Amino acid sequence: xxxxxxxxxxxxxxxxxxxxxxxxxxxxxxxxxxxxxxxxxxxxxxxxxxxxxxxxxxxxxxxxxxxxxxxxxxxxxxxxxxxxxxxxxxxxx
Amino acid sequence: xxxxxxxxxxxxxxxxxxxxxxxxxxxxxxxxxxxxxxxxxxxxxxxxxxxxxxxxxxxxxxxxxxxxxxxxxxxxxxxxxxxxxxxxxxxxxxxxxxxxxxxxxxxxxxxxxxxxxxxxxxxxxxxxxxxxxxxxxxxxxxxxxxxxxxxxxxxxxxxxxxxxxxxxxxxxxxxxxxxxxxxxxxxxxxxxxxxxxxxxxxxxxxxxxxxxxxxxxxxxxxxxxxxxxxxxxxxxxxxxxxxxxxxxxxxxxxxxxxxxxxxxxxxxxxxxxxxxxxxxxxxxxxxxxxxxxxxxxxxxxxxxxxxxxxxxxxxxxxxxxxxxxxxxxxxxxxxxxxxxxxxxxxxxxxxxxxxxxxxxxxxxxxxxxxxxxxxxxxxxxxxxxxxxxxxxxxxxxxxxxxxxxxxxxxxxxxxxxxxxxxxxxxxxxxxxxxxxxxxxxxxxxxxxxxxxxxxxxxxxxxxxxxxxxxxxxxxxxxxxxxxxxxxxxxxxxxxxxxxxxxxxxxxxxxxxxxxxxxxxxxxxxxxxxxxxxxxxxxxxxxxxxxxxxxxxxxxxxxxxxxxxxxxxxxxxxxxxx
Numbered sequence: 305x306x307x308x309x310x311x312x313x314x315x316x317x318x319x320x321x322x323x324x325x326x327x328x329x330x331x332x333x334x335x336x337x338x339x340x341x342x343x344x345x346x347x348x349x350x351x352x353x354x355x356x357x358x359x360x361x362x363x364x365x366x367x368x369x370x371x372x373x374x375x376x377x378x379x380x381x382x383x384x385x386x387x388x389x390x391x392x393x394x395x396x397x
Numbered sequence: 398x399x400x401x402x403x404x405x406x407x408x409x410x411x412x413x414x415x416x417x418x419x420x421x422x423x424x425x426x427x428x429x430x431x432x433x434x435x436x437x438x439x440x441x442x443x444x445x446x447x448x449x450x451x452x453x454x455x456x457x458x459x460x461x462x463x464x465x466x467x468x469x470x471x472x473x474x475x476x477x478x479x480x481x482x483x484x485x486x487x488x489x490x491x492x493x494x495x496x497x498x499x500x501x502x503x504x505x506x507x508x509x510x511x512x513x514x515x516x517x518x519x520x521x522x523x524x525x526x527x528x529x530x531x532x533x534x535x536x537x538x539x540x541x542x543x544x545x546x547x548x549x550x551x552x553x554x555x556x557x558x559x560x561x562x563x564x565x566x567x568x569x570x571x572x573x574x575x576x577x578x579x580x581x582x583x584x585x586x587x588x589x590x591x592x593x594x595x596x597x598x599x600x601x602x603x604x605x606x607x608x609x610x611x612x613x614x615x616x617x618x619x620x621x622x623x624x625x626x627x628x629x630x631x632x633x634x635x636x637x638x639x640x641x642x643x644x645x646x647x648x649x650x651x652x653x654x655x656x657x658x659x660x661x662x663x664x665x666x667x668x669x670x671x672x673x674x675x676x677x678x679x680x681x682x683x684x685x686x687x688x689x690x691x692x693x694x695x696x697x698x699x700x701x702x703x704x705x706x707x708x709x710x711x712x713x714x715x716x717x718x719x720x721x722x723x724x725x726x727x728x729x730x731x732x733x734x735x736x737x738x739x740x741x742x743x744x745x746x747x748x749x750x751x752x753x754x755x756x757x758x759x760x761x762x763x764x765x766x767x768x769x770x771x772x773x774x775x776x777x778x779x780x781x782x783x784x785x786x787x788x789x790x791x792x793x794x795x796x797x798x799x800x801x802x803x804x805x806x807x808x809x810x811x812x813x814x815x816x817x818x819x820x821x822x823x824x825x826x827x828x829x830x831x832x833x834x835x836x837x838x839x840x841x842x843x844x845x846x847x848x849x850x851x852x853x854x855x856x857x858x859x860x861x862x863x864x865x866x867x868x869x870x871x872x873x874x875x876x877x878x879x880x881x882x883x884x885x886x887x888x889x890x891x892x893x894x895x896x897x898x899x900x901x902x903x904x905x906x907x908x909x910x911x912x913x914x915x916x917x918x919x920x921x922x923x924x925x926x927x928x929x930x931x932x933x934x935x936x937x938x939x940x941x942x943x944x945x946x947x948x949x950x951x952x953x954x955x956x957x958x959x960x961x962x963x964x965x966x967x968x969x970x971x972x973x974x
Contacts, residue, residue, distance in 0.1 A: 330608075331601070331607035331608055332607075334606065334607055334608055334609070335601075335605045335606055335607050338598075338605070338606040339605070346482075349465075349481065349482040350482075352465070352479060352480070352481055352482075353481035353482065353534065353557075355476065355479065356476055356479040356481050356557040356559055357557075359475060359476045359479075359559035360557065360559035362559075363559050363560055363561065363563075363632075364560075364563070364628065364629055364632035364633075365560075365561060365562075365563060365632060365636075368632070368636070379948065380951060381879050381880070381947065381951075382879050382880030382881075382947075382951075382957040382961040383879055383880070383961050383962065383963060384963075385951075386963075387956055387957070
């Protein structure tokens with residue numbers, strides 16, 4: 305009887321200690337997930353920022369200025385355009 | 398003799414311990430244990446809630462999950478406004494280490510003087526001071542690298558407007574808290590604004606989140622908004638307008654480009670404009686969206702409506718001849734005159750030459766009510782259905798109050814007031830074969846249904862009159878553009894000042910459509926107070942119209958309908974115009 309009780313006590317003790325360990329482990333992993341998630345959010349925001357930046361770099365105001373000043377381009381007009389008629393039967397581009 | 402004392406056997410030390418003493422000790426120890434037991438039970442059972450709560454207070458935190466504001470896109474999905482993260486710098490003045498050199502560096506990074514910075518930091522009682530909000534990301538990193546004690550950063554959303562001043566009046570701007578203040582940002586605040594969520598977590602001693610407790614409220618991001626604006630058209634329109642305003646030394650100018658088929662606003666620009674990203678200059682007259690908020694007397698631009706009404710009521714045909722000599726007409730004691738006297742003119746020519754007398758002669762044949770109905774149907778005196786802050790309705794008095802002379806002046810555009818936007822919208826009636834389409838700032842799919850105002854053939858007749866205006870002999874030859882047929886009407890109005898007309902202040906405007914056979918766009922241009930000599934709408938506004946039409950139709954991919962002398966030697970398959 306005593307031996308069984310001792311055995312059970314031992315089992316309870318080890319289970320309790322294991323529980324503590326598991327709890328610790330789960331918190332550690334959770335913290336890791338959380339860090340990863342906030343990293344994701346940060347990268348997403350960075351992505352958004354870069355998109356806006358790219359758009360700002362390609363804004364017509366800037367493109368026009370660069371095309372005119374650096375590349376010496378001029379606006380297209382019908383006089384310098386060639387209009388090609390699409391052959392019948394072809395779908396929209 | 399031995400000096401040692403034998404404790405165990407010394408009779409002097411032998412004493413009889415009373416029995417109660419040992420019992421007393423045992424009792425005290427037992428009580429102590431009992432006390433501990435009770436205390437444990439008290440903590441674990443009786444006041445469990447209290448201690449649980451205290452634990453929560455120390456380790457559980459409610460974190461806000463920020464929601465991002467929706468983006469504003471143009472019709473092709475290009476970004477007009479977008480929220481990005483930016484760092485705001487704040488400080489606890491008491492904790493800031495007074496290291497002159499590093500503070501100087503900080504001030505330089507923040508673009509302020511050391512004195513300014515010190516002023517912000519001098520109030521040591523405060524525990525929180527914003528140093529500068531919404532700093533650019535690269536700068537924020539450098540500030541971080543300085544590692545000054547007591548200086549912290551916080552992430553905030555900042556609105557970016559890649560299109561800058563060109564689209565400023567349409568898009569508007571937000572305040573520092575990311576709430577809409579003007580334009581679309583304000584009008585669609587509910588759609589764009591997100592709702593931040595929250596979650597409850599347990600943090601450990603180091604501050605990292607270790608467990609989520611309770612419910613998580615997910616954030617609701619704001620919805621993206623796709624406008625009908627085409628950013629390229631918008632840019633061109635703005636650019637041409639800006640050039641014209643500067644060239645004519647005008648006070649301001651506005652331009653509206655409408656898609657005649659769908660009623661979508663392709664561009665709406667005003668000059669002077671502002672850069673919405675720069676917060677310090679967000680005030681004053683430049684914020685006004687003049688195309689929607691400023692009204693003026695439409696002048697000659699109402700004449701085509703009178704002609705259309707006369708056609709509609711069967712009073713005239715386009716070829717009907719009307720005597721306008723000697724260029725003067727007296728109604729109720731007041732004299733109406735033409736700038737240049739003409740002889741007998743057809744209805745076509747009356748519009749082409751913009752004859753006041755001819756127009757009045759047509760107008761006086763119809764009841765005031767019919768004229769009023771026509772003006773009302775095309776939207777004069779009524780608020781445009783645009784969800785925009787500060788949209789005005791203009792002024793059109795009830796027809797019962799019109800005296801004959803007033804009916805006469807109203808036929809050529811004096812005595813009522815409209816905004817440039819209303820004028821553009823009204824002209825879409827001619828462009829869309831007699832139907833008035835509802836306008837929209839949001840992208841729609843395909844053509845919208847409209848309200849019929851006049852028969853299609855009469856709208857077509859008026860379109861040809863409008864084309865004559867831009868042909869030799871008309872008042873706006875400068876509205877012609879290479880490759881496309883255009884039609885339109887000029888207007889020049891004395892500005893009203895106080896109770897009368899200012900003698901040397903004018904507004905020149907032009908509203909027209911293109912191409913004439915199958916109109917795709919309606920463009921209205923207004924130049925306010927040109928002072929460089931010329932002030933007629935045909936001189937100051939028509940060139941802007943011409944260039945804008947040219948670029949817009951090209952961007953929309955519409956083939957020229959008028960032969961053009963090729964400026965290049967074509968050596969390709971297909972045909973060149």
